[in-house]
Amino acid sequence: MAERHDRQLLVEGNDDCHVLYALCEKFKLPETFDIIDCKGIGNIFKGLPTRIKSSGAINTIGIIIDADTDILARWETVCNILLSSGKYDNVPNICPEGGLILHPIIPEDITFGVWIMPDNKTNGMLENFTTYLIPNDDRLLQIADETLDRIESEGLNRYELIHREKARIHSWLAWQEIPGTPMGLAITKKYLSTEPPVCQAFIQWLNSLFNQECIK
Known part of the structure; x- marks a missing residue:
């Protein structure tokens, strides 16, 4: 997908993209951000330092990554990237249950968000979230x-x-x-429900990160 906005949501793969498209359509989220398939978590982490430095061209970056078998290790990797950039302070020791939204020290720099699948607190992946x-x-x-x-x-x-x-x-x-x-x-097709609290929390995180000006 071509990058059209100054707000970017980076995901691990194609399944993530399609789940997100469906949720955005279901909740009628404004099309204010690009969903970018990075084709693997390694590519997300590899490209993040450069993206975070792209002040001006990019306003907001969000990432959705799987916890897999070690959510603490995933969070440590994210924290190291954020702290090494020198653009953020008050990086928490653990991921907030409602997902992270971190504003930069200098307002003109990039606002950063992360959601760790499935729910920011347990090991797992996109498929757990879907279940x-x-x-x-x-x-x-x-x-x-x-x-x-x-x-x-x-x-x-x-x-x-x-x-x-x-x-x-x-x-x-x-x-x-x-x-x-x-x-x-x-x-x-409504085989799956979007009513569970974890889905509602996820949508709230997306809206808070990318569409704050649309929230009344």
Whole structure:
């Protein structure tokens, strides 16, 4: 996607992009920022120091990254980049539960935000966040869990256990009205709910970071 705005949201991959497009459409967020697929968390971290120094060309940068198996390590990496830039103080020791929004020491520099999937406090990834959006009265998720437990106990799983959540949500998606619907489209089709508190908090973070002037 071409960069058109002075506000940028950096994400790890294509799935993140489509989930975000669906959520932005659902909540009718103003199109004030670009969603940029950096094709991996390594590229996000590698390019951040340069982007943060791009005062004038860029007004606001947000990043969405997966905690994976060590949220503290992820946060430490972010903190080191922010502190090394010399543009921010009061960087917290842990990521705020509602996501970070950090204003620069010099107002003309870049406002920075981070959301660590799934909820800024637990290990996991985009797929965990998406699983949180499964309606409470759903009965298929339990069957998916039982199925995964069984194939893992019998050593039949071909996925690494670190990717269990991917297998979990995509098993559930395979059993919907249109089997195999991607996560973003599942939001659009309302297979997934946007009512859970974690989704509401995420949208509030996005709006606060990129659309503060639109919040009444």
